[in-house]
Amino acid sequence: MNPKLTSSFKFNPGDEFPKIRLPIFNGYMIRNTADIGTPQKVGDWKMVIIYRGEHCPLCTNYLNEIEKYKDDFIKLGVDIIAVSADNMMQVHEHSKKLSVTYPIAHGMKVGHMMRLGLYISMPRVKPDGMNETDHVFSEPALFVVNAEGRVQIVEVSNAPFARPDIRAILSGIKFIRENNYPIRGTYNVRLNYE
DSSP: OOOOOOOOOOOOTTSBOOOOEEEEEOSSSOOEEEETTSOOSSSSEEEEEEOOOTTOHHHHHHHHHHHHTHHHHHHTTEEEEEEOSOOHHHHHHHHTTOOOOSOEEOOOOHHHHHHTTOOEEOOOBOTTSOBSOSSOEEOOEEEEEOTTSBEEEEEEOSSTTOOOOHHHHHHHHHHHHHHTOOOSSOOOHHHHOO
16 A cells, blocks of 8 residues: 555634735736735635636636626625636636636645645546646635635535536625624534534
């Protein structure tokens, strides 16, 4: 039996979102950086969308779908950022297929993925014999970080086909903010065992 390195860390709701500073693609070769969990432009909440990369057409569709609701998120005080392990040139190529105006961070490392409890994949060889990309990448995830810097909503997937409906996330955040709804899923078995 060969031991394998896995991303077995479980990121819990209510945890403080880790400080992860990554370069932001802005259409040019200028390398601005940002803390992906901290609101940069609007509001006091942040939605962090982790996507697989330029090689994933489902990611392209999802990122473009989010753009349709960007103004609705802004009205709720939620800033948006998308994040992948792609390099700057891959993000530049991907931008030709995207119609988004929110920031895209790139260069996420395996250590970042593990800190966030993401599922990590090796690129597969496609039927044409080519690798889908040239680096390991994370599978999709979505984090909503509240004004205290804590994870209010977390959704982590191991496949590109399972992602939260963006309209449901939008209406959920609206409900949470209007009703002071608590962070769910924080029951600690060790502290509350009967």
